[in-house]
Amino acid sequence: MSLREMKRQRTRQALVEAAIELFERDGYEQTTIADIAAAAEIGTRTFFGYFATKEDLLFPESDARVAASLAEIAARGPGDGPVEVLLRALHRVGDDSDDLTGRLAALRLRLIQQVPAVRGKALQMQVAAQAEIARHLAAAFPDELDHVTSAALVGAFVGAVTGALAALLEPSMPQDPAVVQREVQRATEVALRPWLAHDVRRQGSRTP
Amino acid sequence: MSLREMKRQRTRQALVEAAIELFERDGYEQTTIADIAAAAEIGTRTFFGYFATKEDLLFPESDARVAASLAEIAARGPGDGPVEVLLRALHRVGDDSDDLTGRLAALRLRLIQQVPAVRGKALQMQVAAQAEIARHLAAAFPDELDHVTSAALVGAFVGAVTGALAALLEPSMPQDPAVVQREVQRATEVALRPWLAHDVRRQGSRTP
DNA sequence: GACGATATTCGCACTGAGTGCAAGTTTGCA
DNA sequence: TGCAAACTTGCACTCAGTGCGAATATCGTC
Numbered sequence: 508m509s510l511r512e513m514k515r516q517r518t519r520q521a522l523v524e525a526a527i528e529l530f531e532r533d534g535y536e537q538t539t540i541a542d543i544a545a546a547a548e549i550g551t552r553t554f555f556g557y558f559a560t561k562e563d564l565l566f567p568e569s570d571a572r573v574a575a576s577l578a579e580i581a582a583r584g585p586g587d588g589p590v591e592v593l594l595r596a597l598h599r600v601g602d603d604s605d606d607l608t609g610r611l612a613a614l615r616l617r618l619i620q621q622v623p624a625v626r627g628k629a630l631q632m633q634v635a636a637q638a639e640i641a642r643h644l645a646a647a648f649p650d651e652l653d654h655v656t657s658a659a660l661v662g663a664f665v666g667a668v669t670g671a672l673a674a675l676l677e678p679s680m681p682q683d684p685a686v687v688q689r690e691v692q693r694a695t696e697v698a699l700r701p702w703l704a705h706d707v708r709r710q711g712s713r714t715p
Numbered sequence: 716m717s718l719r720e721m722k723r724q725r726t727r728q729a730l731v732e733a734a735i736e737l738f739e740r741d742g743y744e745q746t747t748i749a750d751i752a753a754a755a756e757i758g759t760r761t762f763f764g765y766f767a768t769k770e771d772l773l774f775p776e777s778d779a780r781v782a783a784s785l786a787e788i789a790a791r792g793p794g795d796g797p798v799e800v801l802l803r804a805l806h807r808v809g810d811d812s813d814d815l816t817g818r819l820a821a822l823r824l825r826l827i828q829q830v831p832a833v834r835g836k837a838l839q840m841q842v843a844a845q846a847e848i849a850r851h852l853a854a855a856f857p858d859e860l861d862h863v864t865s866a867a868l869v870g871a872f873v874g875a876v877t878g879a880l881a882a883l884l885e886p887s888m889p890q891d892p893a894v895v896q897r898e899v900q901r902a903t904e905v906a907l908r909p910w911l912a913h914d915v916r917r918q919g920s921r922t923p
Numbered sequence: 924g925a926c927g928a929t930a931t932t933c934g935c936a937c938t939g940a941g942t943g944c945a946a947g948t949t950t951g952c953a
Numbered sequence: 954t955g956c957a958a959a960c961t962t963g964c965a966c967t968c969a970g971t972g973c974g975a976a977t978a979t980c981g982t983c
Contacts, residue, residue, distance in 0.1 A: 511950055511959075539939060550962045555941070627835025630842065634834075638881055658882035659875040659902040666874020667867040673846055674866035694867045719930070719979055747968065758933040763970070 521547040526564040562628040576600040589648045729755040734772040770836040784808040797856045875906030
């Protein structure tokens with residue numbers, strides 16, 4: 508790796524860390540990009556060479572997560588069906604073997620609930636990831652899934668899990684991390700169970 | 716209705732119409748709020764008394780749609796199960812007995828695909844509507860559904876349909892409205908079929 | 924029909940995100 | 954060493970959105 512790239516990575520990392528610090532200390536909206544750039548010791552203008560928007564600071568390695576998920580699809584075994592593969596792929600993308608100490612993950616989750624701009628960004632990334640996964644899944648099972656069915660399948664799974672998660676994270680709910688994890692697990696199973704019993708093969712109408 | 720309210724409605728309508736006109740003619744990003752306000756013959760500052768953001772212009776009556784959906788849940792018959800009621804409720808919310816001539820609906824759909832800010836807003840509204848519907852559905856079937864399961868169920872349906880829709884609207888796809896409608900119908904069935912075979916009753920773990 | 928309470932309008936000044944440009948600096952590579 | 958490409962940064966700019974305060978319109982009441 509070249510000197511240039513190393514410096515770039517270091518600056519990028521410094522920006523993320525500075526942002527986490529400031530968001531936690533002063534709040535997201537109260538922190539300006541100028542503040543973050545100053546804390547990372549670069550010019551305000553230079554910030555935009557690293558991140559296109561303020562929200563992007565909260566999703567610094569999303570590409571890698573999606574890529575891991577796609578790799579999981581590519582690495583399927585010969586006996587696997589679409590649903591099993593999808594489950595493993597989604598497990599990958601949601602996996603929070605996340606960033607250092609998961610501090611970012613916690614902050615992100617809080618800001619998604621509180622700041623509309625962050626929520627919007629998160630949802631867009633989720634939809635984009637879904638589409639990508641659906642595309643690859645359909646390609647991996649050309650005989651079982653057409654593109655539309657694949658997108659519907661992925662959407663149903665992700666929708667079920669995020670719906671359950673949203674319900675669990677509502678302010679009126681217990682919020683105990685262990686409970687949340689257990690309930691999400693249960694929600695996944697709720698979403699999953701009916702699909703396992705049926706095969707997903709297209710029935711009836713034609714692929715356009 | 717008071718004179719005040721009538722004027723207010725008229726101005727609001729004028730803003731939406733002016734916005735549609737300008738968005739179609741010049742593009743969303745090229746049109747400034749000042750342009751829209753001027754076209755509707757009000758001061759720029761006054762605009763924000765009607766809509767909080769530029770995106771909101773594209774979703775002028777979303778509350779009514781969600782309300783109609785909730786009403787559909789409230790109006791369930793004694794023999795209805797959660798899934799049937801949910802299907803009818805969602806049909807309501809997606810129903811495009813929309814605005815005058817559906818011009819807005821078409822524009823909106825295009826901008827959702829093209830403009831990140833609009834997509835973000837649309838997704839946020841969808842999530843909010845989902846949550847509301849899930850809440851009411853759970854309340855309507857206290858014996859069959861806990862809150863988390865209800866949210867998962869609604870999420871699975873909406874996710875399946877929007878996933879399919881996204882796949883169908885991809886630029887490489889045919890785009891024939893009749894085909895789109897038929898395929899969305901099919902996607903709904905794909906999402907629906909497994910749920911109908913099983914009952915949705917909670918099995919095993921407890922509601923938190 | 925006059926009057927005070929309440930809403931609405933809107934100009935002004937301001938903050939903060941994000942862009943385009945152009946000049947200066949650093950790094951990669953031959 | 955020296956040139957090309959990439960990176961940094963300041964400056965000026967546009968636009969969304971907010972806070973404030975004064976002027977104006979509407980409402981309900983007497």
